[in-house]
Amino acid sequence: MKTEFGVLGPLRVAVEGEEVDLDQPMLRRLLAVLLCQANSAVSAGALAEALWETSPPSSARKTLQLYVHRLRKKLGDPDRISHGPGGYRLVVESGECDADEMRRLVAQAHATVDPGLRAGLLRAALGLWRGAPLAEFADVPVVRTTADALTDRWLAVLAERVDVDLDLGRHDDLVPELTEVVARYPLLEGFRAQLMLALYRCGRQGDALATYHQAREVLRDELGIDPCDALCARYQEVLRADPALDLPARPGRPRPAQLPAAPRDFSGRTGELAELDAVVADGAGLVTISAIAGAAGVGKTALALRWAHLRRAEFPDGQLYVDLRGASTADPVDAAHALGEFLRALGVPAEHVPQDLESAAGLYRSLVADRRVLVLLDNAQNVDQVRPLLPGTSATVTLVTSRSRLAGLVAINGARRLLLAPLPAHESLDLLTTLLGVDRIAAEPEAAAAVAEACGHLPLALRIAAANLLDQPRRRLADFAADLTGNRLGVLAIAEDDQAAVRSVFALSYERLEPAARTLFRRLGLVPDLDATAEIAGVLDAGCGARSLDVLHDAHLLDCRTPGRYAFHDLIGLYAGERAEAEEDSRCRNAALDRLHAWYVGRLAAADRLLVPYRPTVVEAGPAPFDTALEALAWLDDEKSNLTALVRHAVATRRYEPAWQIPFLLSGYFEHRGTWLLGVTLLRHAVDAATALGGTDLECRTRAQFSIALVHSGRIAEAVLEQQRCLAIARETGNLQREAATLNNLGWMHHEQGDTAAALASYEASLALFTALDDRGYLAIVLQNAGDARSVLGDFAGAVAHHERSLAIAHEDDLVGQQGDSLLSLGQAHARAQRHDDAIRYFESALLPIAKTGNKMTEAMAHRELGLSLRAIGEPAADAFATAARLYHDTDDVHLAVAAYLDLSDAQAETGDLGAARHAFDSARRLHLRAPDPINVRRLAQVAAQLMAD
Known part of the structure; x- marks a missing residue:
């Protein structure tokens, strides 16, 4: 188990990358003391004295054992804190503590002879510093001693890094940093001397002398002493402009400085700049290359130039630059021409520059072999342009910018890739x-x-x-x-x-594409916000496939969001749509859209058959690509954003058939995943499209699904009006099946409004019609609904009879989802009758068929009902409530998730596990803040009061 301890700042600990919440001050104090004496035994007496200062309570030893137990649980490893004759011992492996990591980086810096690499390693070590170490435990002597030592170590590393940077000529950058350090540590004379040297090298001799005078005043006022000999010597050197203060030059070698100016108004990209620092500091491999790739306009060159200018002092032998024109209307620069320019900049007379590429590359590698040079290869078109320009050692750092991913450089030359996204x-x-x-x-x-x-x-x-x-x-x-x-x-x-x-x-990127990739690029722009897969590419253009997607991805015209799925940046998507309008006639565009809609609708119909098997067929299914409902749900999870984009586009372009078909066929998905807010939006479009097409049956079907989404979204009154409209249409047209379905829906809505008697009357009327029609799928559903109403009204015998008839039909017709629903309702009926042992048996039986359907909402309900019955008879119920809470949370039903977490908190409090109960309560409270609900407000207050009383 990977554990990280942080002492270079406020105390922190993480296990497997997750921060451990040490919410109890005494646990934090205990861990701090053990960390300061890691891998050594600390006696119980010493720990007690640290925890309670000089007056430990009589129960200190027993309480200490409890704290150690809790800390072990927090760390997730019972062997992390051992106990022996000498006391308690915290085991900290090499590399687990940030202080150890700082020591490792410093040791690595000391082992290198390359000053630029040394500066980078020391900078990385200092980057681990997060502030005053363990400041909250300053009253504990052993912690204070360790913290003071860590601070002294940090200051020593900082001073060493400044010395290296001064040797590298980075005095311009050091002045503001050292000014801040001196202000923070006015009595540390070494930093004063470094600041004086940096100011002098910047041509600010007067400021350097003033820095000395300020130091003398501070030292006399604070300590009553004069500056040390070293600071006085530095003062004399500055006063007489001693040549020894000048940055030593390297004679006999040209120092090219070819970098173009960096943008003066550069802003942001702090993370990417830090990543470039880390790549160069790491120095792994024979050649360190940062291949900075990204879409057009994302700022590759600006970032490279900004970093190059910030770090140019670390390359005292010069900086080389060439624009390879890989993203230009002009012809790209070939490697031979670029090599000639580099060689001349490095001092090779023009007449001595080799004419053949291989000889020129060899001479170039020889000249930079022992030099610290920065090479920026801007706008590379391909790998062949770049490889001859790579040096042979890691002393010279090469940055490459390109719209291509230059995968060959990564695979063969060990390039480190930095992909740029749009700005946050x-x-x-x-x-x-x-x-x-x-x-x-x-x-x-x-x-x-x-x-x-x-x-x-x-x-x-x-x-x-x-x-x-x-x-x-x-x-x-x-x-x-x-x-x-x-x-x-x-x-x-x-x-x-x-x-x-x-x-x-x-356009520059688009025009360089091969014809097949250009065709796919255009057609992917037909529907805004559409993700692309190999299957979709094949539908839009039979000649396209995975290869064309890879070409667009490699050209940074598509982003890979998840494996196998690609998407446009929105501006590039707009450009793709423009190209489709300009280069393809309407017949081709419409044919491509028709194929895309037909492909999706066929798959949706196949998924609908698995998710809602009892519903009459409204759209013919395509070839069945799914064997189970779970497979269909997984596909719908992946395609939800595409289906939403297709509906928006169909509405905008008045393609009414897909505008109603796609939302309608998604109804089962909305039910299984609980995504009813999305359902309301899309099904409203479906109703409008169906109305525009005409046909009362189609209008009723879409209104019925729309009203179901409204109920689940809490808009029941609107839903009833939609259903009453459908009922009137069904009776006017004599459509008995539609009338029966509408009566069933109205019954459910009455039930949701609390009018159970009206609900039962509507269910019974629906039941009579479905019995006459011999529609067994709907008959099973209405029997279950009527049974639910009867059990609420206290008619338990009638309820059980209805549920058992519903279950029998579900078994006979192999309706797996209905089997789970009927078993769940049977459990609820027995629970309402206080027959909890029978209820538990039915709830447990319901879980398997429900899980097979992938309906997380119903599965969550079954687990919560199981927990309520278990709790009613005094059996452990926490696991059932925890599962219900997680499932409700997954479906984004915040209100029910809050209720389940509160159930969990109550169950844990009853068993005496108050820590877990408070944790569950906190989860409920945080979720409740996202979507407050009056019922949950009252329940939260009740549970909070109970926890405080306990």
């Missing part, structure tokens, strides 16, 4: 603020966020938007955001500059 929302706003100014963003913060969102958080798009807004200083951001909503690609361009347009940048 807050960094997008930071960039806009940098470009437009604080006042303009602060005046319209919501509009600024809308602009960033419309730009897809792409740096290029954000910069183009800002450039347009800077040209119109009085234009409101809200007006600009509104323009973007209507024509994003058109607005994200700068007049008279074809290169400064998002559309133009995307």
